[in-house]
Amino acid sequence: MIQTKNLKKIYTTEEVETSALNQINLSVQEGEFVAVMGPSGCGKSTLLNILGLLDNPSEGEYHFVGHEVSKYSERQRAHLRKANIGFVFQSFNLIDELTVFENIELPLLYLKVGGGERKKKVLEVMERMQLIPRKNHFPQQLSGGQQQRVAVARALVARPKLILADEPTGNLDSANGDEVMSLLSQLHGEGTTIVMVTHSPAYSEYAQRVVHLFDGHIVTENFNQKFHV
Numbered sequence: 001m002i003q004t005k006n007l008k009k010i011y012t013t014e015e016v017e018t019s020a021l022n023q024i025n026l027s028v029q030e031g032e033f034v035a036v037m038g039p040s041g042c043g044k045s046t047l048l049n050i051l052g053l054l055d056n057p058s059e060g061e062y063h064f065v066g067h068e069v070s071k072y073s074e075r076q077r078a079h080l081r082k083a084n085i086g087f088v089f090q091s092f093n094l095i096d097e098l099t100v101f102e103n104i105e106l107p108l109l110y111l112k113v114g115g116g117e118r119k120k121k122v123l124e125v126m127e128r129m130q131l132i133p134r135k136n137h138f139p140q141q142l143s144g145g146q147q148q149r150v151a152v153a154r155a156l157v158a159r160p161k162l163i164l165a166d167e168p169t170g171n172l173d174s175a176n177g178d179e180v181m182s183l184l185s186q187l188h189g190e191g192t193t194i195v196m197v198t199h200s201p202a203y204s205e206y207a208q209r210v211v212h213l214f215d216g217h218i219v220t221e222n223f224n225q226k227f228h229v
Contacts, residue, residue, distance in 0.1 A: 002028035007060035020046040020218040027197040033188040035204040036197045038213035044197045052164045061150040082110050086155030090167035092147045101135045107158045129153045147178030165196040
């Protein structure tokens with residue numbers, strides 16, 4: 001599903017040139033769960049932004065679902081992203097003025113899904129996430145754990161091929177963090193491909209493979225033995 005070759009990302013200002021990613025060679029198979037770890041500033045979020053078609057690399061190749069996308073325009077990236085990728089962020093990124101239902105519905109509006117089918121898909125995913133009683137609530141009326149469940153539901157509603165999770169438990173207490181990880185693990189078990197950035201060694205154990213970044217390089221890759229017995 002994902003294949004990068006000698007991927008680089010360089011940020012340039014008038015005074016300095018900063019290499020955020022350097023010679024990244026990474027492959028992710030369909031249905032795999034991969035965790036990305038490393039210290040702050042090592043390039044984790046930059047990598048996730050490129051994998052999520054939110055940004056282009058400075059050099060190298062990026063193949064996503066059979067397309068070489070490294071030179072795609074924003075319009076081309078947006079078209080491919082809407083149909084294939086769901087995002088879960090540390091800060092939830094919900095829209096305060098929209099209800100839970102309306103927040104989850106957004107990806108389907110972007111895909112121009114008809115009203116009846118939209119309602120059906122939203123209610124299905126809300127039921128799965130145990131959010132029906134919160135249907136007409138606004139994000140500020142929810143706990144952090146509930147907000148993250150809404151964010152996961154929004155990521156899932158269009159049934160994307162890939163979920164990218166950027167520190168999805170970072171703003172949650174351990175109980176709510178465990179719940180979100182359990183949800184991601186369940187989705188992986190059903191065949192969803194997941195790439196997750198995390199600082200937590202405990203939560204990285206949910207992944208089949210852990211990729212460690214340092215100073216923009218992949219320094220090690222470890223396989224979780226419970227998936228390789």
